[in-house]
Amino acid sequence: MTIFINLAGLILMALVVWWFWLSHRKSTAQATTQEATIIVEDGVYSPASIRARAGQSLTLHFDRRDPSPCAEQVIFQGLDTSEFLETDSITTLTLNNLPQGKYRFTCQMQMYQGTLFVE
Numbered sequence: 001m002t003i004f005i006n007l008a009g010l011i012l013m014a015l016v017v018w019w020f021w022l023s024h025r026k027s028t029a030q031a032t033t034q035e036a037t038i039i040v041e042d043g044v045y046s047p048a049s050i051r052a053r054a055g056q057s058l059t060l061h062f063d064r065r066d067p068s069p070c071a072e073q074v075i076f077q078g079l080d081t082s083e084f085l086e087t088d089s090i091t092t093l094t095l096n097n098l099p100q101g102k103y104r105f106t107c108q109m110q111m112y113q114g115t116l117f118v119e
Helices: 002-022
Strands: 035-041 044-046 049-052 058-064 073-076 081-084 089-095 101-106 113-118
Touching: 049 058, 081 089
Parallel strands: 035 058, 049 113
Antiparallel strands: 035 044, 058 089, 073 081, 073 101, 101 113
């Protein structure tokens, strides 16, 4: 009996790892833009890849559809910027004078993941 319980636990752990880190969900990369809407739903940011121009402002509209506590905040590593997102609402975040580079944006637990390419 304990073998079955342990096996079920291992299978569940493998599914969690696959869901958050290994599955390749469709995420469309946008053309270089200065404004974008990002949908926060089902454990992903969509689109998860944004391209912007260096030295200019970028306005992002986060449409949070997921009530999960993990989805309540977006953090931009390397830009020292974060924002709390309201459920079933659009939160607008403007990033000014962006330096060239590649920046990850994630939830506070780093399960939702995206990338901002500034060129």
